[in-house]
Amino acid sequence: MRIDKYLWCVRYYKTRSLATTACKKGHVRVNNDVVKPSREVYPQDSIEIRKDQINYTFTINAIPTSRVAAKLVAIYRTDTTPKEAFEAQELLHYAKTYYRKKGIGRPTKKDRRDIDDFTLENE
Structure with missing residues (x-):
């Protein structure tokens, strides 16, 4: 799954275009590499996001098929911030x-x- 779509699915960004913009500006890192919005992500990848002056870090547990309910987000990622x-x-x-x-x-x-x-x- 693309990184921008994943960030939208696990509710870090409200829209996919916001997630894409964040990737283009260099606010998203996968395994300590700045990535483009089209970068594929896989389980066990480490992601760091700079949002609202906070560096959020988390690890991917699983890839969702579509946008997830807020209560179910913990199934798909482990927050290490x-x-x-x-x-x-x-x-x-x-x-x-x-x-x-x-x-x-x-x-x-x-x-x-x-x-x-x-x-x-x-x-």
Whole structure:
């Protein structure tokens, strides 16, 4: 089965075109090799995907005949993604939302002065 079709079947991507685009951009590796969307995959292949700033890694157990229900995905792959990858994503999320909540807008003059004072103290 083609790698783009496999990634779509096991629900890593919502559409096959998204999976194809990810392969073309070099976000997908099979056995540590960057692959084209047409690359055939087989059981016991190791796949690494870069998606949403997380490197997902998994091993293929079996090849599905078509798209699989979300509850049955574990039959076709074994997830080996380290927990540190998800923790780093969570820390990144907290770092982005720490200073200003989403939708609040540009900093006020007082906010700008506070930022300037803070950066001058740290230099």
